[in-house]
Amino acid sequence: MNLREKYNIPKNAVITIAGTVGVGKSTMTTALAEALQFKTSFERVHDNPYLDKFYKDFERWSFHLQIYFLAERFKEQKRMFEYGGGFIQDRSIYEDTGIFAKMHFDKGTMSKVDYETYTSLFEAMVMTPYFPHPDLLIYLEGSLDDILQRIQKRGRSMEQETPIDYWQEMHGRYEDWIGHFSACPILRLNIKDYDLQEEGATIEPILEQISRILNINK
Ligand SMILES: Nc1ncnc2c1ncn2[C@@H]1O[C@H](COP(=O)(O)OP(=O)(O)O)[C@@H](O)[C@H]1O
Numbered sequence: 177m178n179l180r181e182k183y184n185i186p187k188n189a190v191i192t193i194a195g196t197v198g199v200g201k202s203t204m205t206t207a208l209a210e211a212l213q214f215k216t217s218f219e220r221v222h223d224n225p226y227l228d229k230f231y232k233d234f235e236r237w238s239f240h241l242q243i244y245f246l247a248e249r250f251k252e253q254k255r256m257f258e259y260g261g262g263f264i265q266d267r268s269i270y271e272d273t274g275i276f277a278k279m280h281f282d283k284g285t286m287s288k289v290d291y292e293t294y295t296s297l298f299e300a301m302v303m304t305p306y307f308p309h310p311d312l313l314i315y316l317e318g319s320l321d322d323i324l325q326r327i328q329k330r331g332r333s334m335e336q337e338t339p340i341d342y343w344q345e346m347h348g349r350y351e352d353w354i355g356h357f358s359a360c361p362i363l364r365l366n367i368k369d370y371d372l373q374e375e376g377a378t379i380e381p382i383l384e385q386i387s388r389i390l391n392i393n394k
């Protein structure tokens with residue numbers, strides 16, 4: 177019996193991983209997909225045509241970048257459901273508007289008209305009865321210090337050159353955002369409570385928690 181069967185996790189489940197930059201979403205995506213023999217849906221960072229420019233000039237590029245992410249994630253959402261599920265997704269579509277676009281609007285690095293255009297498009301595409309929401313959102317959380325260390329360790333220069341205030345603001349906003357999130361069930365995991373990179377680490381306690389939530393919500 178494989179781990180998916182052992183924990184009675186439906187083979188068509190779609191699980192999305194949320195959390196601030198550097199918290200460990202991609203690492204969790206890879207580990208869960210491997211354990212469950214699921215497919216993955218990763219964010220495109222290296223070939224994103226706006227991301228580098230955005231970090232150099234938020235005001236100039238924030239609208240372009242949000243439209244790009246919305247298009248990419250919407251296509252991914254469609255792909256996952258066309259396949260019939262069985263996916264782990266690295267970052268949810270909900271964070272684009274609830275965290276990033278809102279933060280840039282509030283901070284004055286996205287204009288009101290751009291923000292309104294973006295949110296009306298997002299709502300028309302995503303907040304409709306036709307949009308297939310994931311079965312579970314796993315929310316990864318941790319202390320700002322631990323997350324900053326991980327951003328340093330990963331070493332993307334555009335992120336390292338960004339002032340700490342940016343990460344601090346984002347970190348604070350996530351707590352409020354998850355407190356109001358209701359599009360699908362949530363599993364909260366604190367990075368202090370697991371370590372997927374430790375020698376001999378097991379993901380089974382996490383599978384057990386996923387199973388409990390998915391089977392309650394059947
Ligand atoms: N459990 C862990 N312990 C220590 N470092 C970790 C752990 N999980 C991830 N990391 C490291 O933290 C950095 C960011 O992880 P990543 O999965 O890329 O985050 P995200 O996708 O959320 O931005 C990477 O260098 C990764 O190797």
Ligand SMILES: Nc1ncnc2c1ncn2[C@H]1C[C@H](O)[C@@H](COP(=O)(O)O)O1
Pocket residue numbers: 195196197198201202219221227241242245267271272273276277335
């Ligand atoms: N919607 C977004 N707006 C601005 N920046 C974003 C958005 N989504 C992702 N990003 C950035 C943040 C990171 O620099 C990279 C990848 O995110 P990660 O959390 O490391 O997977 O893209």
